[in-house]
Amino acid sequence: MNETRLSRRALIAGAGTAALAAPALAKLAAGGMIDLVLPGGPSLRPTTPAFPGKGEMIVQRIRPPLLETPMEVFREGIITPNDRMFVRWNWDMPTQVKAAEHRVAVGGAVKNAVSLTLNDIAAAGETVEVVAINQCAGNGRGLSSPRVTGTQWGNGAMGCAKWTGVRLKDVLAKAGLAAGARRVRFAGLDVPLTDGAPQFIKSIPMDIALRDDVLVAWGMNDAPLSILHGFPLRIVVPGWFSTYWVKMLSTIEVLTGEDDSYYVADSYRIPAQPITPETKDFPTVPVTAMPPRAFITSHGDGEVVALGKPLVLDGIAMGGDAALERVDLVGKGWEIPCTLGPDEGPFAFRRWSVKLPQVAGDFESIGVRARNVNGAVQPEALAWNPSGYARNVIERMTLRAQ
Ligand SMILES: Nc1nc2c(c(=O)[nH]1)N[C@H]1C(S)=C(S)[C@@H](COP(=O)(O)O)O[C@H]1N2
Numbered sequence: 001m002n003e004t005r006l007s008r009r010a011l012i013a014g015a016g017t018a019a020l021a022a023p024a025l026a027k028l029a030a031g032g033m034i035d036l037v038l039p040g041g042p043s044l045r046p047t048t049p050a051f052p053g054k055g056e057m058i059v060q061r062i063r064p065p066l067l068e069t070p071m072e073v074f075r076e077g078i079i080t081p082n083d084r085m086f087v088r089w090n091w092d093m094p095t096q097v098k099a100a101e102h103r104v105a106v107g108g109a110v111k112n113a114v115s116l117t118l119n120d121i122a123a124a125g126e127t128v129e130v131v132a133i134n135q136c137a138g139n140g141r142g143l144s145s146p147r148v149t150g151t152q153w154g155n156g157a158m159g160c161a162k163w164t165g166v167r168l169k170d171v172l173a174k175a176g177l178a179a180g181a182r183r184v185r186f187a188g189l190d191v192p193l194t195d196g197a198p199q200f201i202k203s204i205p206m207d208i209a210l211r212d213d214v215l216v217a218w219g220m221n222d223a224p225l226s227i228l229h230g231f232p233l234r235i236v237v238p239g240w241f242s243t244y245w246v247k248m249l250s251t252i253e254v255l256t257g258e259d260d261s262y263y264v265a266d267s268y269r270i271p272a273q274p275i276t277p278e279t280k281d282f283p284t285v286p287v288t289a290m291p292p293r294a295f296i297t298s299h300g301d302g303e304v305v306a307l308g309k310p311l312v313l314d315g316i317a318m319g320g321d322a323a324l325e326r327v328d329l330v331g332k333g334w335e336i337p338c339t340l341g342p343d344e345g346p347f348a349f350r351r352w353s354v355k356l357p358q359v360a361g362d363f364e365s366i367g368v369r370a371r372n373v374n375g376a377v378q379p380e381a382l383a384w385n386p387s388g389y390a391r392n393v394i395e396r397m398t399l400r401a402q
């Protein structure tokens with residue numbers, strides 16, 4: 001990409017090719033190791049600064065890339081820098097995309113099927129910015145006990161960015177919805193590695209698609225999307241898990257019925273009712289809106305704190321699909337309300353902090369519990385499911401006093 005800063009003019013000019021060089025193997029080898037402390041499985045992962053445009057990231061897989069954000073990145077601010085945002089591709093993505101040649105086909109149950117250039121998209125409506133958390137539905141899956149299948153993520157498959165784009169509903173209006181339009185499905189330029197495997201396509205119900213904050217976005221923290229994050233365009237659905245945030249958007253298809261495609265009908269689903277690991281057959285629903293979560297970022301598990309001294313703990317929290325209402329520090333049989341930091345909107349991270357007057361001894365099992373304005377609150381026990389989706393159990397840690 002030639003432009004380093006994002007401008008609508010740059011997008012409209014349609015200039016530029018984004019390309020991704022292969023990570024340098026020498027640099028890959030030069031990274032460190034990090035322990036994700038995953039129960040019941042290998043938990044050491046290499047880290048590397050070798051991916052283009054990326055700082056030090058945890059390598060879950062090289063190709064297609066799965067890169068996790070180290071928790072220390074969440075110690076400051078609420079915006080995750082672009083070079084530290086986690087990366088997830090189901091299938092390999094193209095490593096070069098020419099902006100001038102890129103088209104988005106809008107079809108299906110529409111009045112006039114259209115093929116839109118980046119200029120057309122940028123001019124479809126008002127430019128909108130929204131600060132929203134990009135979180136994989138499988139974030140924290142590796143912490144499941146008993147263990148589940150899928151990428152063994154720690155809690156770093158999340159990040160918060162400012163997204164810039166136009167409203168999806170303005171793009172849909174270029175084609176016009178036909179009678180009976182019920183869902184909107186998205187596809188990107190990435191295709192399966194193996195013959196016959198399903199393409200990564202995802203759909204959302206019409207009431208969500210028409211929301212004012214659901215975007216076709218080209219900007220991430222005031223920079224154009226990189227190849228890894230979906231150049232030139234991606235869907236942003238604030239408050240919903242980012243499995244719906246289709247990258248390298250190339251097709252928008254309006255459906256009149258349910259979506260029977262693999263990644264909606266068969267995958268990314270959670271039990272409709274709580275189950276145990278022994279439950280065999282159970283009804284499922286798609287994983288959609290995010291629940292509240294909170295994390296202590298000032299300290300790590302097992303860290304030593306000063307006995308007899310005051311202690312300040314802080315971290316980040318999120319309300320999920322509704323604004324955060326409160327965060328409490330919770331121990332065994334006690335809880336203390338935390339102070340919330342600046343509010344950057346309902347879908348952003350928000351900082352919290354709490355000052356304890358004096359450390360009297362070890363903290364055996366402390367955590368933070370977020371609650372949103374809809375009354376959703378983090379549970380004490382894990383809602384275990386076979387894919388480890390939508391984890392939001394209160395995360396606990398131990399601090400030693402010395
Ligand atoms: N085209 C395309 N879009 C995609 C995916 C994909 O595999 N292909 N993966 C989705 C999933 S599961 C996640 S978690 C997010 C990750 O976005 P990021 O890599 O920008 O962090 O992208 C989503 N959009």
Ligand SMILES: [Mo]
Nearest residue numbers: 088136137243
């Ligand atoms: Mo994901």
